[in-house]
Amino acid sequence: MPWIAIVIGLVAGLVIWTTLDQVQSRQVDKIFGQELEVQLELRARESLIRFDRYLSSYAATTRLLANHRKLSEYLEPLFWSPEETVDPVIYKDFRPTWLPDFFERDALSPPSHVLLTDPSGQVREIFQPGPTQAPAEVASSVPTQFLDEREVRTVIERLGNRLYLLASDAVEDAGGYDMGYLVVLVPVDDAFLAASQRGLNVVRAAVALVDSDDQKIVASLDSQALIPETTLGDWEDTYVITSQALPEYEGANSNLLFATFVPHASVEKMSRHVRIFERRQRFIAAAVYILVFTAVIYLVSSRLNKVLKRMTRFSQRALGIAEPGFDRGGNQLVLLEDWIQHFTQLVLTAREEMSRKHQAEMRESEALKAAMMEASLDAIVTLNHGGRVIEYNPSAERLFGMTRSAAIGVVFTERFMPEVTRAAFKRLLDRSQHLGREPLGRGELIVARADGSEVPVEISIAPIALVDERVYTLYIHDISSRKQAEQEIKSLARFASESPNPILRVTDAGLIVYANSASRPLLRAWEAEPGEGLPADWAAAVSVAARTGRPLERELEISGQVYSLLFAPIRDLGYVNIYARDITAVRRAEQESRQHQAELVHVCRLSTMGEVATGMAHELNQPLSAIVNYANGCTRRLQSGVGQPQELVGAMDQITAQAKRASEIIRRLRALVGKQPPTRTHADLNHLVREVCSFLEFETTRLGVRILLDLSEEAIPICVDLVQIEQVLLNLVGNALDALEMRPEGRRQLRIRSDVDSGKAHVSVADSGPGIAPERIATLFDAFVTTKEKGMGMGLAISQTIVENHEGRIWAESDVGVGSTFHLNLPLAERPADETRDVIESLETLG
Numbered sequence: 100m101p102w103i104a105i106v107i108g109l110v111a112g113l114v115i116w117t118t119l120d121q122v123q124s125r126q127v128d129k130i131f132g133q134e135l136e137v138q139l140e141l142r143a144r145e146s147l148i149r150f151d152r153y154l155s156s157y158a159a160t161t162r163l164l165a166n167h168r169k170l171s172e173y174l175e176p177l178f179w180s181p182e183e184t185v186d187p188v189i190y191k192d193f194r195p196t197w198l199p200d201f202f203e204r205d206a207l208s209p210p211s212h213v214l215l216t217d218p219s220g221q222v223r224e225i226f227q228p229g230p231t232q233a234p235a236e237v238a239s240s241v242p243t244q245f246l247d248e249r250e251v252r253t254v255i256e257r258l259g260n261r262l263y264l265l266a267s268d269a270v271e272d273a274g275g276y277d278m279g280y281l282v283v284l285v286p287v288d289d290a291f292l293a294a295s296q297r298g299l300n301v302v303r304a305a306v307a308l309v310d311s312d313d314q315k316i317v318a319s320l321d322s323q324a325l326i327p328e329t330t331l332g333d334w335e336d337t338y339v340i341t342s343q344a345l346p347e348y349e350g351a352n353s354n355l356l357f358a359t360f361v362p363h364a365s366v367e368k369m370s371r372h373v374r375i376f377e378r379r380q381r382f383i384a385a386a387v388y389i390l391v392f393t394a395v396i397y398l399v400s401s402r403l404n405k406v407l408k409r410m411t412r413f414s415q416r417a418l419g420i421a422e423p424g425f426d427r428g429g430n431q432l433v434l435l436e437d438w439i440q441h442f443t444q445l446v447l448t449a450r451e452e453m454s455r456k457h458q459a460e461m462r463e464s465e466a467l468k469a470a471m472m473e474a475s476l477d478a479i480v481t482l483n484h485g486g487r488v489i490e491y492n493p494s495a496e497r498l499f500g501m502t503r504s505a506a507i508g509v510v511f512t513e514r515f516m517p518e519v520t521r522a523a524f525k526r527l528l529d530r531s532q533h534l535g536r537e538p539l540g541r542g543e544l545i546v547a548r549a550d551g552s553e554v555p556v557e558i559s560i561a562p563i564a565l566v567d568e569r570v571y572t573l574y575i576h577d578i579s580s581r582k583q584a585e586q587e588i589k590s591l592a593r594f595a596s597e598s599p600n601p602i603l604r605v606t607d608a609g610l611i612v613y614a615n616s617a618s619r620p621l622l623r624a625w626e627a628e629p630g631e632g633l634p635a636d637w638a639a640a641v642s643v644a645a646r647t648g649r650p651l652e653r654e655l656e657i658s659g660q661v662y663s664l665l666f667a668p669i670r671d672l673g674y675v676n677i678y679a680r681d682i683t684a685v686r687r688a689e690q691e692s693r694q695h696q697a698e699l700v701h702v703c704r705l706s707t708m709g710e711v712a713t714g715m716a717h718e719l720n721q722p723l724s725a726i727v728n729y730a731n732g733c734t735r736r737l738q739s740g741v742g743q744p745q746e747l748v749g750a751m752d753q754i755t756a757q758a759k760r761a762s763e764i765i766r767r768l769r770a771l772v773g774k775q776p777p778t779r780t781h782a783d784l785n786h787l788v789r790e791v792c793s794f795l796e797f798e799t800t801r802l803g804v805r806i807l808l809d810l811s812e813e814a815i816p817i818c819v820d821l822v823q824i825e826q827v828l829l830n831l832v833g834n835a836l837d838a839l840e841m842r843p844e845g846r847r848q849l850r851i852r853s854d855v856d857s858g859k860a861h862v863s864v865a866d867s868g869p870g871i872a873p874e875r876i877a878t879l880f881d882a883f884v885t886t887k888e889k890g891m892g893m894g895l896a897i898s899q900t901i902v903e904n905h906e907g908r909i910w911a912e913s914d915v916g917v918g919s920t921f922h923l924n925l926p927l928a929e930r931p932a933d934e935t936r937d938v939i940e941s942l943e944t945l946g
Contacts, residue, residue: 109389109393111392113389115388140341142304142341142359142361143341143342143343143357143359144343146296146304146306146357146359147343147357147359149295149296149297150292150295150296150306150357153207153294153295154253154255154264154295155253156207157207157253157264157266157283157285158251158253158266159251160202160207160266160283161251161253161266161267161268161281161283162251162268164198164199164213164268164281164283165251165268165269165270165280165281166268166270166271167197167199169196169197169198169199170197170198170270170281171270171271171272171273172197172273173195173196173197174197174270174271174272174273174278175272175273175274177272177278179217179221179223179278179279181217181218181219181221184221185223187214187222187223187224187225187238187239188223188224188225189224189225189227190224190225190226190227191227191228194226194228195224195226197215198213198226207285207294208285208286208290208291208294209228209285210228210283210284210285211227211228211229211231211233211263211284211285211286212225212226212227212233212283212284213225213226213281213282213283213284214226214233214237214241214281214282214283214284215270215279215280215281215282216240216241216246216279216280216282217278217279218248218277218278218279218280219240220240220241220242220243220246220280221239221240222237222238222239222240222241223279225238233284234258234259234261234263234284235258235259236258236259237258237265237282237284241267241280241282245265245267245282246267246269246280246282247267247269248269248277248280249269250268251266251267251268252265252266252267252268253265253266253267255287255308255345255355257317258284261286261287261288262286262287262288262308262317262318263284263285263286263287264283264284264285264286264287264291265282265283265284266282266283266285267280267281267282267283268280268281287308287317287318288318288322289318289319289320289321289322291318292306292307292308292318292319292320293320296320304359304360304361305319305320305321305324305325305338305359305360306319306320306357306358306359306360307319307320307325307358307360308345308355308356308357308358309331309342309355309356309357309358310354310355310356311344311354311355311356312354313330314330314331314332315327315328315329315330316328316329316330316331316358317355325360331358334360336363337362337363338360338361338362338363339360339361339362339363339366340358340359340360341358341359341361342356342357342358342359343356343357343358343359344356344357345357472490472492473492473493475492475494476494477494477574477575477576477577478492478494478495478497478498478499478556478573478574478575478576478577479491479492479494479495479572479573479574479575480492480495480506480511480572480573480575481570481571481572481573482511482570482571482572482573483568483570484568484569484570485510486510486511486512487508487509487510487511488506488507488508488509488511489507489508489570490507490572491503491506491507495575498546498548498554498556498575498577499515499546499548499549500548500549500550501549511573512524512525514547515546515547516544516545516546516547517545517546517547517553519545520544520545520546523542523544524544524558527541527542527544527558527560528560528571531560531561531562531571532562532569541557541558541559541560542557542558543555543556543557543558543578544556544558546575554577554579555577555578555579555582556575556576556577556578557575557576557578558573558574558575558576559573559574559576560572560573560574561574598615598617599617600617600678600679600680600681601614601615601617601618601620601621601662601677601678601679602614602615602617602618602676602677602678602679603615603618603621603676603677603679604674604675604676604677605633605641605674605675605676605677606673606674606675607641607642607645607646607673607674607675608632608638608642609632609633609637609638609639609641609642610630610631610632610633611627611628611629611630611631611632611633612629612630612674613629614629618679620657620658620660620662621655621657621662621679623657624655624657625637637653640653640666641666641675641677644666644667644668644675645668645670645673645674645675647668648668648670649668650665650666650667650668651665651666652664652665652666653666654682655679659683660681660683661681661682661683661686662679662680662681662682663679663680663682664677664678664679665677665678665679665680726754726758730754733747733751778820779818779819779820780818780819780820780821781816781817781818781928782816782817782818782819782821782824783814783815783816783817784815784816784817784853784860784862784925785810785811785814785815785853786814787821787824787825787828788808788810788828788851788853788862789808789810790825791825791828791829791832792806792808792832792851794829795829795832795833795836798833798836799836799849802836802839802840802844802847803844803847804836804839804847804848804849805849806832806849806850806851807848807849807850807851808851809850809851809852809853810851810852810853811853811854811855815853815854815855815860815927816927816928817860817925817926817927817928818926818928819905819925820901820905823901823905824901824905824925826897826898826901827898827901827902827909827923828862828864828923830894830895830897830898831864831898831921831923832849832851832864833894834894834895834921835849835864835865835866835868835919835921836849836866838866838868838869838918838919839866839867839868841868841869842867842868842869846867847867848866848867848918849864849865849866849867850863850864850865850866851863851864851865852865855927856924858927859907859924859925859926859927860924860925860926860927861922861923861924862922862923862925863920863921863922863923864920864921864923865918865919865920865921866918866919866920867917867918868918868919869915869916870913870914870915870916870917870918870919871911871913871915871919872913872915873913873915876911876913879895879911880895880896880898880899880909880911881896902923902924902925905925905926906926907923907924907925907926908922908923908924909921909922909923909924910922
């Protein structure tokens with residue numbers, strides 16, 4: 100059998116090779132022709148590109164000449180009148196100063212003429228390096244179709260009986276004024292085309308410019324090989340011709356083609372080499388194919404013999420049949436046939452048994468899958484190849500709001516997918532078909548419920564290949580809650596970055612791990628960036644907040660801006676959030692409020708002093724009168740010579756004492772009236788009461804009122820602003836005197852009492868005036884509320900503000916017809932007893 104296989108392999112290989120040789124030869128010729136056409140087109144395009152780049156070089160050189168410094172300096176003093184017609188200046192034997200030699204430097208064919216025109220195109224100067232004069236068409240005026248003031252203009256044009264390249268560009272003088280155009284004329288001849296195709300093998304290909312109207316050669320790379328004025332038809336037998344248009348360089352009177360000529364001999368030579376190479380390679384491939392085919396047939400036949408022998412041994416051991424006795428008598432083929440039939444019958448019996456077992460396993464698997472479908476929390480939908488629903492679990496009923504019986508058979512995309520997501524679902528379905536055993540196709544989409552509402556879901560598609568078709572199982576998970584949580588997380592994440600206030604996150608070691616954009620002033624003040632540490636003092640504050648777990652507040656002033664910093668520790672995560680707030684405006688408002696309050700208090704003091712000015716003047720008049728009397732007595736005794744020195748010294752002591760008394764009165768008046776910053780000092784409340792009573796001594800005398808002082812026997816130490824508390828007491832006593840003025844003189848009583856009540860210094864001012872109505876008690880301390888005809892209504896309001904600033908309390912009690920009592924509470928000063936005593940004694944001495 101193996102030898103027969105070898106013979107069959109050789110014969111089959113020879114027949115196949117003979118057939119393929121004829122077919123493949125035609126195909127190779129066809130492919131070669133197509134490839135040759137592509138290569139010729141490519142070579143022609145390369146030649147055209149070289150030509151185009153060569154022309155671009157002239158355009159670039161013309162631009163350099165037109166914008167050269169020498170030309171602009173040359174044009175600076177010139178002025179060309181467009182009305183006058185003059186003969187152009189011609190440079191024959193030398194190059195003009197305004198024309199550098201750029202053409203030889205750039206390896207370009209030198210121009211035959213260089214023209215310099217005015218803006219209207221009239222030629223003013225001509226550079227003529229050779230004997231040939233400029234063509235008559237441009238000798239005196241260049242047509243405007245060859246000029247362009249915005250960019251370099253390059254045109255291939257027939258002038259006279261020759262073909263020229265015209266390159267022009269606008270020129271300006273040193274002041275930027277448009278003077279005209281620079282026009283370069285280059286003859287398009289054999290040398291020009293040879294220079295444009297530098298590196299091209301003339302033997303293998305040639306180029307020429309052809310007039311598209313009459314198909315005649317205008318200029319060629321080799322005028323002896325390709326004669327000008329001959330047509331393209333004259334060379335079709337000798338060359339393969341490829342022509343291309345030159346739309347960018349066509350002029351007004353000529354329409355040129357760029358033709359590439361490849362000799363037929365070169366093409367045929369190439370074709371012959373290809374055929375020989377292809378036939379040799381095909382022969383080698385056929386020999387290899389025949390050998391491989393023969394070897395494969397031999398190996399397959401040998402393998403079949405081994406398989407048959409193994410089958411006989413397997414049947415004997417597994418199925419219990421004897422090995423066929425090919426060596427026994429009888430027809431061996433018949434014995435083999437009987438054995439194969441018996442073997443086949445046994446195989447069918449075994450297959451039926453295995454089929455029953457497989458069906459039982461399938462039923463168990465189906466029951467398990469049904470239980471999984473019922474118990475699954477995700478919707479599971481199975482689609483056939485046409486996209487219709489063929490299975491639908493209870494979770495899908497809850498998700499889509501449609502029963503299983505109604506959903507079976509509907510097109511899934513039309514019923515459960517909005518229009519905007521159908522294309523994405525189709526892409527996901529197509530991608531799942533190519534995954535094979537890779538992970539399932541998965542994506543996030545929007546599905547539509549039966550009531551029209553839309554739900555975001557995550558869909559996983561598992562393709563299942565059945566015997567006759569492919570179905571798709573969709574695992575659909577509702578992600579509405581997750582999407583909502585993601586939106587909340589994103590909004591919270593944007594909160595810090597969008598906050599207008601600085602927010603930073605710092606580790607307990609003082610390392611900055613996050614800072615939003617509003618934190619730049621703080622970072623500059625700390626000279627730190629995210630990823631770096633805070634200064635030592637601020638890092639210590641962070642460490643304290645992290646260690647104690649309690650928020651801390653600090654203030655930081657940066658270039659006049661005041662920030663309030665709240666250190667909020669997050670002990671579970673080991674970092675501290677720093678929330679900063681610009682409180683500059685708050686501090687400024689507080690400062691302005693304090694300043695306005697001080698000014699208002701000062702105005703009130705001035706108003707109060709206006710009322711007691713008469714009493715102060717009377718009190719000041721007494722020491723001054725005493726001084727005058729003592730001085731006059733001393734003078735008379737000295738003049739009469741009866742005065743004793745001891746008596747005079749006693750009189751002088753009295754003068755000194757009265758002067759000090761007057762000075763103290765003036766000092767107290769200035770202190771009460773003068774504007775000064777609030778300063779708190781230790782004082783005795785009883786002493787302040789007595790001093791205020793002395794201010795009003797004249798007023799009490801005028802009203803016939805004697806102030807009854809019921810003061811504490813012991814000193815009551817307080818730490819206050821003396822002037823402001825005296826103002827409060829003066830206001831309360833003055834109001835009481837105003838109220839007593841409404842009573843008859845015999846019924847006027849005023850009592851001032853001081854003591855210590857519940858750890859507070861307490862003063863009460865009680866009068867026997869007409870009292871205050873109950874409905875006015877509630878608004879008594881409001882601004883601009885007064886019971887006097889000419890009062891401002893600010894005294895009690897300012898007094899309440901002063902007392903509250905001292906952490907005290909002021910209130911009023913009244914009984915209509917009996918009188919009113921005003922109470923004042925102030926905190927006691929915490930001072931040693933000896934120090935308090937010294938202060939009190941010093942105050943009494945001054946008093």
